[in-house]
Amino acid sequence: STALAQGAGRFPFEQIAAQTDGTVHVPGGYDWQVLVRWGDPLFSDAPEFSQETGIPTEGSDRVFGENTDGMELFSIDGREILVANSEYTNNDINLVGSTTAEANSLEEERAPSSADDVLRLQNFQGVTVMEVAEGETGWSVVVDSPYNRRITHNTPMSIDGPAAGHALLQTEDDPTGTQSLGTFNNCGSGRTPWGTYLTCEENFNGYFGATGEMPTDEKIAAGYARYGIAAEGWGYNYHLYDPRFDVSTTPNEPHRAGWIVEIDPSDASSTPVKHTALGRFKHENAAYALAEDNRLVVYMGDDERGEFMYKWVSRAPYEEGGDTSTLLVEGQLFAATFSDDQSGRWVALTPEATGMEAAEIAIFTRTAASEVGATTMDRPEWIAVNPTAPEGYCCLTNNSRRGATDDDGNIVTNEGGDPMEVNAPNPRETNEYGQIVRWRPEGGDHGSEAFEWDLYVMAGNPEVHKDGPYAGSDNINAGNLFNSPDGMQIDTTGLIWIQTDGDDSNEGEFEGMGNNQMLAGDPETGEIRRFLTGPNGSEVTGLTWSSDRRTMFVGIQHPGAPFPDGEGMLPRSAIVTVKRADGEAVG
Ligand code: FEO
Ligand code: CA
Ligand code: CA
Ligand code: CA
Numbered sequence: 001s002t003a004l005a006q007g008a009g010r011f012p013f014e015q016i017a018a019q020t021d022g023t024v025h026v027p028g029g030y031d032w033q034v035l036v037r038w039g040d041p042l043f044s045d046a047p048e049f050s051q052e053t054g055i056p057t058e059g060s061d062r063v064f065g066e067n068t069d070g071m072e073l074f075s076i077d078g079r080e081i082l083v084a085n086s087e088y089t090n091n092d093i094n095l096v097g098s099t100t101a102e103a104n105s106l107e108e109e110r111a112p113s114s115a116d117d118v119l120r121l122q123n124f125q126g127v128t129v130m131e132v133a134e135g136e137t138g139w140s141v142v143v144d145s146p147y148n149r150r151i152t153h154n155t156p157m158s159i160d161g162p163a164a165g166h167a168l169l170q171t172e173d174d175p176t177g178t179q180s181l182g183t184f185n186n187c188g189s190g191r192t193p194w195g196t197y198l199t200c201e202e203n204f205n206g207y208f209g210a211t212g213e214m215p216t217d218e219k220i221a222a223g224y225a226r227y228g229i230a231a232e233g234w235g236y237n238y239h240l241y242d243p244r245f246d247v248s249t250t251p252n253e254p255h256r257a258g259w260i261v262e263i264d265p266s267d268a269s270s271t272p273v274k275h276t277a278l279g280r281f282k283h284e285n286a287a288y289a290l291a292e293d294n295r296l297v298v299y300m301g302d303d304e305r306g307e308f309m310y311k312w313v314s315r316a317p318y319e320e321g322g323d324t325s326t327l328l329v330e331g332q333l334f335a336a337t338f339s340d341d342q343s344g345r346w347v348a349l350t351p352e353a354t355g356m357e358a359a360e361i362a363i364f365t366r367t368a369a370s371e372v373g374a375t376t377m378d379r380p381e382w383i384a385v386n387p388t389a390p391e392g393y394c395c396l397t398n399n400s401r402r403g404a405t406d407d408d409g410n411i412v413t414n415e416g417g418d419p420m421e422v423n424a425p426n427p428r429e430t431n432e433y434g435q436i437v438r439w440r441p442e443g444g445d446h447g448s449e450a451f452e453w454d455l456y457v458m459a460g461n462p463e464v465h466k467d468g469p470y471a472g473s474d475n476i477n478a479g480n481l482f483n484s485p486d487g488m489q490i491d492t493t494g495l496i497w498i499q500t501d502g503d504d505s506n507e508g509e510f511e512g513m514g515n516n517q518m519l520a521g522d523p524e525t526g527e528i529r530r531f532l533t534g535p536n537g538s539e540v541t542g543l544t545w546s547s548d549r550r551t552m553f554v555g556i557q558h559p560g561a562p563f564p565d566g567e568g569m570l571p572r573s574a575i576v577t578v579k580r581a582d583g584e585a586v587g
Contacts, residue, residue, distance in 0.1 A: 010495070010522050012584075015479055015529040018514030020506050022535045022561025029581050032532075033138045034564045035553065037572040038066045038086075038094075042130055042141065042148045051570055053097025057116050060123035061150045064130070064141070066094055067573045068542055068555040070189025070285055070487075072197055073132075074265045075547040081147050081265045082132045082553065083197040084542065084575060085186035086125045088206075090558060091235070093570055094124055115241040122153035122238070126183055127199050129265050139551065139577045149268040151199075153182035153207075157261065161276035161329050163362040168220070168255045173244070180256040181244070183272065188285025188382050188487070189542070190260075190298070194324045197263040199272075200283035202303060204257035206234030212248035219364075220251055226366050226415045227282075228304075229254050255363055260286055260300070262328060275328040278312050279349075279365035287383040287392065291447025294318050296327045299392055301380025305399050306414030307366060308374040309336040309383070311346055313447060333365070334449070335374035340424040344439060344451045347372040370416040378402055378426045378434065381486040381501075386523060388494035390444035393456060395485040396426060396435050397501065403429030425453060428469045432509055433459035433483045435473075436498070438523075456496075457521065457528060459483050463512050470509075475526040481513040482530070487541040491587030492549065496521040498528070501539040516540050518554065520587075532578065535563040535571075542575070549585040552578040 013027040026032050039049040046062035047055055055063055065086025074081045092110045095101035100114035112118050131145035142148070159178050163169055169177035183199055184207055190198035210231040215221055224230070229247060238245035244253055258280040264270040278286070281302035289297045294317035300310045314331040318324065334346035347353065349361050354371040361368040378399035385392050403422045404412045411419040422429055425437045435458040442448040459482055460472020484502025491497065498519045503510045518532040518540045534540045537560015544553050556563065559571040580586055 010525075011520060011527070011529050013529070013531060016531070016533065018481065018506070018512060018517075018530070019533040020514050020536060022563055024535065024556065024576055025533045026578055027531060030578055030586075031581055032576045032578045035132065035139050035575045035577050036064045036130070036141050037564065037574040038064060038068075038124070039572065040064045040141065041143055042128065042150065044144050050097065054094065054570070056097060057120040057123070060120045061152050065126060065128050065150065066090065066124040067557050068575050069187050069557060070200065071542045071544050071553060071555060071575070072189050072191045073544045073546060073553065074195055074197070076147070076195075076266045079147065080132050080546060081129060082544070083127060083129050083189070083263065083265050084555070085127055085189060085199055087185055087187050087202070087557070089121045089124055089236070091121070093572075094121060096570065109235065111235065112237040118236070118238050118241045121236060122182070123150070125153055125186070126155065127151040127186055127263060129263070129268065134546070134551070147265065147268055151183060151263065151272060153184060155182055155272065157181070157183065157272045157274055159256070159274045159276060161362060162358040163276035163280075166359040166363065168252055168359070168363055171250055171252050171256075180274065183261045184257045187283065187303070190286030190288060192262070192288060192324070192328075193290070193296070193318055193320070195266065197265050198286045199261045199263060200285050200300070201258050201261065202282045202284060203234075204282075205229045205254065207236050207238050207257075208245050208247050208254050209233030209237075209239035210248040211239060211246050215247060215251040217251070223364050224254070226364065227254070227258065228415070255280070258282065260328070276362040277329050277331060277333065279310055279333050280363050281307065281365050284380060285382045287385045289385045289392070289446040290318060292443075292445040293447060295331070295447055297446040299383040299385065301383055301394055302366065303379050303381050303397070304414070305379055305401050306376035306418060306420040307380065308369045309377060309380045309394055310334065310365070310369070311336070333361070335369035335372060337373060338375045338423065338425045338453060342424070342453055344453050346449045346451070347374065366416055370418050375423060375425065376414055376418050376420050378431050382488040384488040384490045384496065385446075386490050386494055387492060389523065390446065391438055391440045391523070393436055393438050393488060393490070393496060395488050395498070396437060397484045397486050398434045399426065399431045402426055402431045425455065428458070432503070433461070433470065433472065434485050434502070435459060436485055456523070456526065459485060461509060461512065464509055475528050478512065480519060480528050480530050482517055482519060483510060483513055486539070487543060489543045491545070493587060494523055495587055496523055497543055497587070499540040499543065501541060504536060518543070535559045535561040537561055537571070538563065545587065549587065550579060550583060552586045554578055
């Protein structure tokens with residue numbers, strides 16, 4: 001088509017305009033379709049979704065989960081297996097059919113108000129493994145595929161690495177401290193070179209609360225403060241109906257969340273593993289690279305204001321078909337420091353450097369990184385590794401408190417007391433727009449501890465701010481305005497796909513940006529073009545491809561509009577497919 005011809009070259013599409021409506025838009029020459037929505041069946045015995053009553057508790061673990069986020073596709077025995085995270089719940093929608101929660105409907109939000117409500121929410125979150133297949137009318141879920149599986153807040157998992165078995169991980173139900181139930185707040189994703197899925201536990205703290213006294217043990221209380229575990233919780237109300245989440249009686253349960261969890265998508269009966277060697281924090285995603293000597297490198301961000309970037313380097317090298325069992329267990333965790341001269345260093349979190357024992361470095365990783373002087377960042381979200389050049393990218397989504405001062409005139413800090421002064425990679429006070437930092441490891445080797453860095457883009461609004469830092473970097477213009485970069489993947493051609501989770505008011509500072517969106521960036525020229533827009537109220541998050549690269553899978557989380565089914569219907573988080581009309585590869 002003409003549109004494709006004109007856009008030929010690095011960007012095989014013409015940029016689309018910002019949008020403010022309730023649906024998805026893609027460029028001319030591309031089509032999109034819904035693959036799966038929250039509540040759609042994975043098994044033929046799943047309850048049928050109802051607009052009036054949603055999905056009942058019975059069978060709530062037999063459907064696609066809520067609030068789709070990170071995802072990866074695996075080709076297994078010639079079949080396409082899509083694995084997707086379900087991050088959190090939208091209680092007003094998810095509890096629509098609950099009589100107990102209905103009793104609370106005078107409250108602003110429908111609140112979980114029974115053990116049954118809590119179990120329903122626990123089942124809607126976690127991870128979905130599902131076979132998908134392309135037919136004449138598009139892609140669909142293969143109902144009853146032997147690969148289909150729901151992993152929930154109650155699925156048995158094992159724990160390995162330096163914190164496994166430690167006293168801080170032991171509970172009455174698991175005195176060994178080596179097993180736990182469930183994976184929590186599954187945000188971004190990752191994969192390993194040996195074909196397993198990594199799910200990343202982010203805001204796990206919100207599920208815990210206290211019906212009685214908060215723990216007074218000094219270490220535990222300090223950890224709660226750093227990770228934000230508080231008596232009232234975040235409104236899931238698990239602690240009121242499921243004692244495991246009541247920290248007044250089970251103070252170590254929160255230490256069993258906040259990890260990178262490995263799932264084998266080829267075996268629906270496999271036990272997921274929590275790898276404590278990769279640290280405990282609010283994990284966004286996990287992006288791997290191989291060092292020159294083939295050691296496995298995993299880059300990770302901790303999404304909270306003023307928290308840090310990390311990398312893991314395995315002790316042993318990866319060998320295709322070889323033993324991979326130690327690669328996420330034995331190795332070294334590092335935290336990033338950035339210098340004003342655009343150099344940087346990964347600092348090893350060792351007992352010598354931190355004054356902490358190995359198990360406590362794993363459990364209280366934020367404290368260990370503070371000890372070595374890691375650089376406070378503007379909320380590290382997804383990291384992506386460029387497969388066509390030795391470099392990595394991290395979305396620093398925003399930081400409303402960067403450079404702020406408290407009542408005494410002191411620069412505000414993160415929860416660990418590390419000041420959030422304006423620094424080189426986070427150069428703006430009250431950063432509402434976000435930026436993407438890029439680093440190039442010394443010698444082109446992801447195993448190096450030294451790197452050089454620059455800012456790939458500073459989002460901004462040159463229409464509102466004629467000059468200065470809030471106008472954004474040179475590669476921001478009236479045509480590609482966005483804020484709060486969050487999700488990110490780099491395709492096989494090196495195009496950087498950037499997804500946003502920001503202010504979609506389209507007003508004031510954000511005028512001209514429209515709904516949340518997905519853009520593509522050229523790593524060499526810096527040019528960025530808008531490719532897709534989401535329905536209003538939604539965030540665009542999660543991106544992967546079919547094995548033949550002809551289909552892109554894109555996640556639409558928490559739509560505010562009645563997407564995708566239209567007026568009068570419940571808004572439902574969904575994965576959509578995007579294809580080129582001419583059937584060529586999309587990245
Ligand atoms: Fe779940 Fe930081 O996004
Ligand atoms: Ca995110
Ligand atoms: Ca975000
Ligand atoms: Ca989100």
